[in-house]
Amino acid sequence: MDGTIDFSMGLSEGVAWPWPIAVYLFFAGISGGALTCAMVIRFYKNQTENTPFYKAAAVISFVTISLGMLCLVLDLTNPLFFWRILVFYNFNSVMSIGVLALSVYIPLTAVISLLALEDEIRSVPVLKILVPIIEKLKAVRKPAEVIVLILALSVCAYTGFLISALIRFPIINTSVLPALFIASGLSAGAAAAKMAAVSIFKGDLHSSDMKLLHGAEWPIMFAEIMFLFMIATSLLTGNAGAQSAFAAFHSGVWANVFWLGVVGVGFVGPILLNFATSKSFSHSAKAFYVSGLCSVSGMMCLRLFILYAGQHFAI
Amino acid sequence: MIIAPLGCSSVKEESDANKPHYVMVFDQNKCTGCGECKDACNVANNLPDGKSRMVMEQLSGGVAGEICPHCGKTECNCERKYVRVSCQQCKNAPCVTVCPTGAAHRDEKTGIVTMDASKCAGCKYCIGACPYDARYINKETDVADNCDFCLHSKLAIGELPACVQQCRYDALIFGDANDSTSYVSKLLRVKDSVRIKPGFGTEPSLRYIPVVKIGV
Numbered sequence: 001m002d003g004t005i006d007f008s009m010g011l012s013e014g015v016a017w018p019w020p021i022a023v024y025l026f027f028a029g030i031s032g033g034a035l036t037c038a039m040v041i042r043f044y045k046n047q048t049e050n051t052p053f054y055k056a057a058a059v060i061s062f063v064t065i066s067l068g069m070l071c072l073v074l075d076l077t078n079p080l081f082f083w084r085i086l087v088f089y090n091f092n093s094v095m096s097i098g099v100l101a102l103s104v105y106i107p108l109t110a111v112i113s114l115l116a117l118e119d120e121i122r123s124v125p126v127l128k129i130l131v132p133i134i135e136k137l138k139a140v141r142k143p144a145e146v147i148v149l150i151l152a153l154s155v156c157a158y159t160g161f162l163i164s165a166l167i168r169f170p171i172i173n174t175s176v177l178p179a180l181f182i183a184s185g186l187s188a189g190a191a192a193a194k195m196a197a198v199s200i201f202k203g204d205l206h207s208s209d210m211k212l213l214h215g216a217e218w219p220i221m222f223a224e225i226m227f228l229f230m231i232a233t234s235l236l237t238g239n240a241g242a243q244s245a246f247a248a249f250h251s252g253v254w255a256n257v258f259w260l261g262v263v264g265v266g267f268v269g270p271i272l273l274n275f276a277t278s279k280s281f282s283h284s285a286k287a288f289y290v291s292g293l294c295s296v297s298g299m300m301c302l303r304l305f306i307l308y309a310g311q312h313f314a315i
Numbered sequence: 316m317i318i319a320p321l322g323c324s325s326v327k328e329e330s331d332a333n334k335p336h337y338v339m340v341f342d343q344n345k346c347t348g349c350g351e352c353k354d355a356c357n358v359a360n361n362l363p364d365g366k367s368r369m370v371m372e373q374l375s376g377g378v379a380g381e382i383c384p385h386c387g388k389t390e391c392n393c394e395r396k397y398v399r400v401s402c403q404q405c406k407n408a409p410c411v412t413v414c415p416t417g418a419a420h421r422d423e424k425t426g427i428v429t430m431d432a433s434k435c436a437g438c439k440y441c442i443g444a445c446p447y448d449a450r451y452i453n454k455e456t457d458v459a460d461n462c463d464f465c466l467h468s469k470l471a472i473g474e475l476p477a478c479v480q481q482c483r484y485d486a487l488i489f490g491d492a493n494d495s496t497s498y499v500s501k502l503l504r505v506k507d508s509v510r511i512k513p514g515f516g517t518e519p520s521l522r523y524i525p526v527v528k529i530g531v
Contacts, residue, residue: 004509005343005525007398009372010448016439077437078457084436088416095415095440165413166443167515311443315512 015311017163020075022307025159026188026300027068029181032156033189035061035109037216039149041209050116052203053210056196058116060189061152062109069106094165098158105151111137111144156185163307170235170245172310180227180302187220188299191292198288205285221267228262241315254309257301266298334426335491336406337464338499339476340508341399342524345486348373348397352478352487359468359477363455368462369401369478396526399487402449402462403511403519404428410441410450410461419459422466429463432456446515464489492520 038057041047047054073079086103090096114121118134121127137144160178167173190213197203197210204210235246248254270291274282281287348371356367375385376395383391408428410419418435421428435458442450442459453460465476474480479487490499508522 004527005374005398005523006511007372007374007400007447009370009400011368011370011400011451012442012448013451016443075438077439077452081436081457084416084418084434085438088418088434090415090417092412093415093440095413095438099415163443165409167409168443168446168448314448315446 015308017307017311018075019304019307020071022300022303024068024071024075025163025181025303025307027064027071028155028159029185029299029303030189030192030296031061031065031068031109032152032154033182033185033187034064034193035112035148035152035189036156036186037190037193037213039145039152041212042145043149045208045212050118051209052197052201052207053193053213055116055120055201056203057189057193058109058113059200060193060196062106062113064192065102065106065109065155069102094158094161098155098162101151101154101158105148105155108144108148108151111140112148115141115144153182156182159185163310166310168314169310170238170242170315171231171248171313172306174231174234176227176230176234177306180224180231183220183224183227184299184302187217187224188296190217190220191295195289195292198285205288206283217270221270225267245313248305248309248313252309252312254305254312258305258309261301262298262305265294266301269294269298334493336493336520337404337425337427338490338492338503338520338522339404339464339479340488340499340502340506340522340524342486342488343396343398343526344524345484346371346397346399347484347486348395349483351481351483352399355477355481356462356465359465361468362460363453366451366453368451368460369399371397372400373397394526398523399521400447400449401521402428402445403447403517403521404462404464405517405519407516407518409444409446409517413440413444415440419461422463425466425470427463427466427470428461429466430458430460432458435459446512446517447519 034057038054038061041051042054073082076082085095085099089100114130114134115137121130121134157178160181163172164174164177194210194213198205232246232249235242235249249258273287273291273294277287350371353367353369353371356362356369357365360368362368373384374396375383375393376391380389382389383393385391385393385396404427408419408421411421411428414420415438416434416436418431418433419428419441420431437452437457437459439452439459442448442452450459450461452458464470465474465478469476469480475489476487479489488499488502490497492500492503494500503522506524508524510519510522513519
């Protein structure tokens with residue numbers, strides 16, 4: 001009874017989740033990735049002071065996740081319905097579990113930001129009222145940092161689990177997606193926080209934190225490339241639906257976004273800037289910022305590609 | 316002893332057998348594609364103008380000036396075939412699983428997948444998760460909506476779903492498949508019927524009796 005009866009029409013109009021959701025996935029990835037890097041460095045090096053990178057990662061994690069939430073709310077059919085997600089829960093739903101994680105994570109990023117910016121807050125007279133709060137928060141700093149590290153990784157993974165539950169779309173419905181989103185969140189989050197550390201918090205371009213991050217950058221990028229390769233091969237060797245979705249990699253506008261944005265800007269850009277240029281240029285501030293921007297833009301393209309190409313190729 | 320409880324968990328709960336299992340059968344041999352089912356749906360469920368919880372897709376057969384979806388020619392002898400596109404009322408419903416607020420839920424008494432509009436946040440997770448793309452946003456209420464066999468509009472007052480009542484060709488049959496004396500049970504016992512995209516493992520409650528005859 002092969003293909004006895006089927007239909008191709010649908011009742012929904014356009015894609016269910018348009019670009020604001022891709023931007024949300026992007027911001028959540030940056031937030032979780034930046035904070036994970038900062039916490040890992042802090043624990044690994046037993047740091048007790050607030051380093052420029054730590055400050056930058058804390059602020060970025062709070063600002064980006066807040067912007068991400070804004071995108072999420074604005075994408076609801078009626079943004080005023082937002083409270084319903086906070087009041088009603090369904091623990092079979094990935095989104096509901098994510099809401100719980102985020103409702104702990106977001107206040108904690110604010111706490112970490114307050115602790116990280118202690119010196120800056122003390123130097124601004126208007127913000128002096130926050131000092132007693134910071135003093136109180138210091139008592140819970142260590143547990144807060146451990147929990148926020150776990151939650152930061154969870155938030156990165158959550159954005160992958162969230163969309164991989166959409167079984168109609170072969171590109172999206174893969175088990176590698178959470179891992180891919182952790183890897184790309186780490187690389188773009190680290191890049192964003194590095195740039196903020198040097199530009200806003202006057203960090204040294206060649207500090208030991210930066211060296212450590214620079215060393216971790218390439219293995220993470222390799223993991224990202226590997227995960228993408230795994231998705232592509234599983235589609236190519238998969239069933240009819242998966243095979244037709246493989247077209248996303250070689251035809252249409254989203255193939256351009258993938259090859260120019262994700263691969264060209266996101267991977268080839270930083271590699272060329274670091275390894276194909278003279279040592280004096282590759283160690284310059286200019287190369288540092290361009291390479292960081294490449295990494296962040298590549299990640300945005302990756303989220304757009306996965307979401308749009310993913311929803312375009314339905315079974 | 317270790318494996319025993321795992322074995323038990325896969326056994327269906329006994330109470331399920333006493334509950335109704337409402338199914339709808341679409342007989343493609345009888346459907347003429349008149350589309351009156353859509354109009355009846357719109358009226359019965361107070362939907363926005365021109366909107367219904369189900370649509371008809373033409374699979375083959377020429378309409379003057381249009382290309383036949385089956386053979387691709389403007390003039391052909393293909394038989395006109397239609398298919399009902401609507402919520403498949405899955406027993407294993409992805410929309411119910413993913414809904415963060417429980418707005419998309421299974422009605423306790425009837426087992427029908429329906430909506431609690433007062434809980435829906437409009438996140439559209441259910442729309443992306445539905446393997447059949449059978450859900451949509453009602454533009455007037457801003458919440459997700461699906462065909463629930465007219466649970467609140469017609470079944471509640473003891474009537475058949477509006478589309479079933481409207482169909483003049485008996486192409487739609489509705490009833491309780493768990494009641495062995497119901498017409499729909501008897502029909503399914505003697506007719507070959509298929510489900511759409513069974514590979515998703517959603518166990519839909521909509522059954523289709525397809526046209527299988529190709530020529531004389």
